[in-house]
Amino acid sequence: METSAASTPASSSSAPSPRRRVSRAERERQILDAAVTVFSERGYANASMDAVAERVGVTKPVLYTHFGSKEGLLLACVSRARTELLEVTSEAAFAAEGPEDMLRRGTLAFFRFLDDRAPAFTLLYSEASIAAEAVEAIRAQQTDFIAGLLGVAAPGADPLQLQGWAQVIVGACERLAVWRKRDPRVTAERATEYLMDLAWGGLAGRTDRSVDP
Amino acid sequence: METSAASTPASSSSAPSPRRRVSRAERERQILDAAVTVFSERGYANASMDAVAERVGVTKPVLYTHFGSKEGLLLACVSRARTELLEVTSEAAFAAEGPEDMLRRGTLAFFRFLDDRAPAFTLLYSEASIAAEAVEAIRAQQTDFIAGLLGVAAPGADPLQLQGWAQVIVGACERLAVWRKRDPRVTAERATEYLMDLAWGGLAGRTDRSVDP
DNA sequence: CCGGCTAGGTTACCCGTGGTAAGTTACCGG
DNA sequence: CCGGTAACTTACCACGGGTAACCTAGCCGG
Structure with a gap:
């Protein structure tokens, strides 16, 4: 174990890294x-x-x-992940055509990003604790972003309501992401569809009306 | 409440509580x-x-x-909260008439429970970390419960899909709950409506169609 | 080529806090 | 009143976060 640190600090040479200095x-x-x-x-x-x-x-x-x-080190890790996350999701959303496509593409980009960055993801959603505030800042970032998009798609809506809807979407995605780690059958595409089912279509049309009085 | 010791360890007497034994x-x-x-x-x-x-x-x-x-002490705290949460939400859901009412009542009961138990709530959703697994177990408990209800309301649906929908609801509620703590304008009732807007009704009918190509 | 200046790095240490072994005492049954 | 035991305390260890003091690689002007 521990043969070589990180990638290869001592490199391949026999010399045990005679104190190299780095920028x-x-x-x-x-x-x-x-x-x-x-x-x-x-x-x-x-x-x-x-x-x-x-x-x-x-x-x-x-x-x-x-x-x-x-704690500072943890925060720096979180901060880096945060920047990358917004880049990926906003890029996906702005490539979309219309609100539905935007929600779908953004969500899918989110799940795929977490696939690429599995360790960072584990850190964020399973071991946050001290960094709770920093992780919360990531959610706030994503929520504001989504609420902004929703505001364009539904100009008449109350700002608070837009925020509420964005919270629902962010919370749902986070939970679906964690769930995916436990069940490999749930692909990024499938998770996205489950979100679309509820957030876009709603349960109303999917329930058996005979149960409803 | 507050039988005795909790906030007043030395009691009221001048004697500094000469080592009382308790069951x-x-x-x-x-x-x-x-x-x-x-x-x-x-x-x-x-x-x-x-x-x-x-x-x-x-x-x-x-x-x-x-x-x-x-860690064991933290886990015991979480475990107690978990039991109480299922009691409260299942009681509310079983008093409902039909799926929509069930979703609404269960959600509202959830938010009100967190209002009653603010400290435990903070502990759960802001400082979990070590107890991540135990908190995850709470979510699993609620997800299974909700998926079961959805299965009754929509008998035709794929079990995995039911689980996915339940994840969406649990994640959305958790996020709305955290959001509520930061913005007092968001009452339990309002948060419930935001969930219902998306989870029941869906965004489809709420967006400005002129933006949609 | 050399002396020295500085940024990058190390050694050796402190102390708070989780965790425990061994001793002490309040309460109960006889 | 007198054991016995379960509840409780004192006194301690060890590990890991954090730091003060010292060191040296490597560039730069002479």
Whole structure:
């Protein structure tokens, strides 16, 4: 185990990496990658800063000069994921034709993004805790974005109502995403359809009217 | 309520509570109450076992004889909330007439339950982390319950689809609940309506068709 | 080529907090 | 009144987050 840290800190050479120095930006990227992996594997609470440092191939104080604290490091991981998420979903939504297509494409892009970034996803939705506020900020970002789109599609609606609908969509997607991890039968496409069934079509037409009094 | 110790460990007398002994069941209840309060106030990670013990009016090892570990104590808190949640929501749903009423009543009961139990709620949805699995079990419980109801209302549907719809509803409710805490304008009734708008009625009829190509 | 300056890095340490072993005492049954 | 036991306390350990003090690779002017 632990043969080589991160990707390959000591590289392939026999020399045990005689203390190479690296630029600040590059080191930060390395640390973030290592942190996402370690935190998602062992869980934030059970992951030690030493473990992250070892994976990068440096010692603990280096992490602190870059990110200040363990929590700070977690927050930086979340922050990076956040930026990427908005990029992916907004790009998908703006390529759509009309509200229904927009909802479908955006949702599908969301599920596919989480497929690509499985470790970061685990970190976000299973081990948030301390970063609760930062994760909440991601949801707020997505909610505002969706509420804005809904506002264009339904100009007459009350702003609060638009926000409420956006909350429903964000919450539903988050839950569907977690569910997918437990049941491989649920593809990104299928999850998207389940969301569309309710959010777009509604249950009203899908229930057996004979049960309804 | 507040029988005695909880908020007043040293009681009222000048004597600093000369080591009173209490039955096992009673002590466990006291500890759970204190834990929910302390964990939700300071956050699980920042709350010390000593703080919980002090609030109860005992010393740390007592907590360990009852719950084994800090995580065990958190899990016990979650477990208690879980039982109560199913009681409340199933009671509401079974009092309903037809699917739509059932969805509405169940949802409303959920939001009102969280109003009653604000600290436990904070604990569940903002500071879970370690208890992620236990919180996930609550969601599974509610999802299964809702999928069962949907199965009765829509007998023709695919079981996986029913589960998917239930995930959408659970996720939407959870998110609406968190949102409500930040915006007092969103009453339990209003949040319920926003869910019904999408989950029952669907967006299809609510968008401006002129935007749709 | 060399001396020195600085940013990147390390060693060695502190202390708060989860967790426990061993001793102490309140209450109950006889 | 007197054991016995379950409830409780004191005193302690160890691990991990966080930091002060020191070190050195590597560039840069002379």
